[in-house]
Amino acid sequence: MRVRLQQINGIVGDIRGNVDAIMKALEDARKEGIDLLILPEMVVCGYPPLDLMERPSFLSAIFASNEDLIQATGETALLFGTVTPNGDHPGRPVYNSALLAHQGKCVGKAHKTLLPTYDVFDEFRYFEPAAEREPVEWAGIKWGITICEDIWNNQNEGQYHTYRTDPAGELMEKGAELIVNISASPFTLEKPEARKNMLIRQAKRLGLPLIYCNQVGANTELIFDGSSTVIGSDGTSLLQMKTLEEDAGDIEWKSGSLLPNPVKQYLFPDKQERLFKALVIGLRDYVHKSGMPEKVVLGLSGGIDSALTATIATEALGKEQVLGVTMPSRFSSEGSVSDSHDLANNLGIQCLELSIKDAYTAINEILEPVFRDTEFDVAEENIQSRIRGTLLMAISNKFGHMLLNTGNKSELAVGYCTLYGDMAGGLSVLADVYKTDVFALSRWLNTHYYQKEIIPWPTINKPPSAELRPDQKDSDSLPEYDILDGILKAYIEGRLTANEIVALGYPSDEVKRVITMVDKNEYKRRQAAPGLRVSSKAFGSGRRLPIVQRWHEPI
């Protein structure tokens, strides 16, 4: 039996488009003599559909498409992820399901048991869990069909809680001859290896071969990496598909086991490459799938965040689609303008230069009666940032270009950014990338990826500054970035207590200061642009905190 795994880049809510893509994949598979085509979790409606799941019309359209897909099968069988009704039974109205169809009939069905409800996942909000699990018998084989979280067992690091049920183990005990897992498992930088190691452990624990098919592409904040794979019962990799690209891979089931596919054994891209690819696909899919005009606009400050964002945008959309704007003030260094033009030249993108001086003067004059006898402070700093936001949004509104936000995770974490100013934008490309990682990726792009200066070296080498007052440096207000990012990673991704962070070797006054900044800036982040998620704990829907609260980490 020839089995194909296909990692499809679906669009949330685009049921018709997704079904067309599935039909095409099925037809291709049929032509090529494939016996079974396996597709990812919820491929019919795209993942995550969030509260679209509460719309009866949306569910009806999915159910109708399930029937269409079942009826479209002939000699090539199709295993696909979708949503199915719970009927009039008590509980939530639908299941997260896998349907196996062959010769126009549904020949097998499995519902998801373990419903992730942590971080960005809300599956208990929508789905009824499977009450029981049975292997599906088809073509003389007992298939142990599982969906995403079902295969993640209780021995994983960093988990939020344990489960009482072990779906794959139960299926093995009930005679499954192999385990299939269809997933919509989001990317993080560490995920490809962590996930594959987990799958290898599971295959060995169960003593069964394991077929794993994962979604690829980005939907709003979430990026999916594909990386679909097949693991032998001894833990060997029989097939490894591409990471962060659409791909299909074939494998053969013969005499009770899966044969290796030696030509399809992709290595995971290294850390910088995968970060870059993820941000590129994240930005590209955000723009393409929105159906917006494809042009983007962004402010170029001469700093590294905007330079990296412009580079990612150019890679994702093409140089004709990216408009940079440099907006010097009286506090801008000469380098901030010239570095911006150098960047634009290197990328081949257009760069406008608009001085904000006159607008800054006009705003200050309006406020003069109110601000008389006060000192220059953060109010005047933020005015500059908000004038820039106003100019960028005016260009966005006039020409339909989406404004890209250029902030990084370090500044978003501690609130070193201006609401409605440099926090403006339709998408924040670097919202989940710490400043130290922004530097590392920028260096890697020049040195390894482009092998020439794209991001101007002066931009990379000068000390970071917001340039909102004379001779300002980020380090006036913040710890050095290696210290800051170390504390932030321990607090946010590591979810360590303040005292545990101190035990890592960071000074307790710095730990306290940083954590206090993070906690009290929740109100800013609540209004931040959506950001591409590349870590295990991004700001946004996966990190939900009250704005009004009085908890302070003991230290």
Added chain:
Amino acid sequence: MRVRLQQINGIVGDIRGNVDAIMKALEDARKEGIDLLILPEMVVCGYPPLDLMERPSFLSAIFASNEDLIQATGETALLFGTVTPNGDHPGRPVYNSALLAHQGKCVGKAHKTLLPTYDVFDEFRYFEPAAEREPVEWAGIKWGITICEDIWNNQNEGQYHTYRTDPAGELMEKGAELIVNISASPFTLEKPEARKNMLIRQAKRLGLPLIYCNQVGANTELIFDGSSTVIGSDGTSLLQMKTLEEDAGDIEWKSGSLLPNPVKQYLFPDKQERLFKALVIGLRDYVHKSGMPEKVVLGLSGGIDSALTATIATEALGKEQVLGVTMPSRFSSEGSVSDSHDLANNLGIQCLELSIKDAYTAINEILEPVFRDTEFDVAEENIQSRIRGTLLMAISNKFGHMLLNTGNKSELAVGYCTLYGDMAGGLSVLADVYKTDVFALSRWLNTHYYQKEIIPWPTINKPPSAELRPDQKDSDSLPEYDILDGILKAYIEGRLTANEIVALGYPSDEVKRVITMVDKNEYKRRQAAPGLRVSSKAFGSGRRLPIVQRWHEPI
């Protein structure tokens, strides 16, 4: 036995402050000869703590406080809501629990079974559900102790799904002599009656008296109304405590039943009064509990939304704490400035007047090389709004006043508002109030509450306009507000399909137009200020939709 219900206004995360309030309530109860004091759900940590629940230090502090509270009990017993550990058992790490303590010992315990995971609720994210339910025997009585959702059964309207378990019914079958429910049940305009009717139905169904104690006060977006009550087994109201105010009420258990408390039978405030009280308490608690300086600033446009917001702010914080700013442009009517001053005079608040003309000119001159040969459009309109946002935020930054957003639900729904302009603010007071309800409340305030003109009648009577271009009216861009709000309510709160809304009698082209506007403006709402929730479906954490998606309601 004398039983007291006390609806406490706790602060999320303020474990020490909440414990102090509980200790004081316990001491008061002891002095007054109360045998049992009943407090709301999760009173120790405040509700909802959201992802603070994932912090080990936070949980440790709650567990330690549980012990302190247990040990503080003497002759007066205490039943309180809190969080308790699940130990090393599989599943989520904690329970949402009720503890009954007496004479320094824990004499009873119940865990929540039904964990709401819909709308604003995420309880499956944090809590393990109770595996079994047993009445608590104490003082010769079998107490059926339930927590919030446990008492909401499957016959309620507008529910998201049904449950397989009926905790109160099970406790009755196991011999409970009365049902106690401790809650953190958020307010909506319809909730007080709906909840009480449900409790009456439950008491009659079970044939048992029912004691219901609910949290009061606001935490970030959520407002809790208290409205604690005691219902006899025949469905009569034995006690009805205040709505939207702190309160305590006593009742007596004698010879196997509860005696009525005739002096404590508050009526629910009528619709306008409860909306006003809810918004006032929502705003007041947001500011007070944040520990921010108590002053607020807001733009006064001469329109009804900012006038109502200023009135609510003055009621909540006092006239000295509210600063209005009127910011005329070349498109402002004369009335917009004079109505703003009249409002400020009526309220006794300060009102600054800052013309945006010169800043508008300066911004346009900066953009002239880019915008040359384009027509005046939404870009220029939004520039005005963003200059106002910049001025207001400058005042906020300079003096520490929180900016109040003055937008209403109708405009937020259809995106008739400017990101980073009139959408700016730390809190949106009217984000969950439709325009037609803004009008109704404003009229009621003048006519019934203040019984004089506070909101200038010209503000109420003139046609709504954004005044961003000559002779602009809202009705140029939107359906008339009664039509618009009718469609919006059916779509958002009613969760009806497009075709169901048409069946209510709305023209299908208007329905399609409005729904399309709602769906495509998700990106704006994702960056909106947090808003006070007063309906069953507010924008914000209770309505989660992808920004990038292609579903269109069939019509």
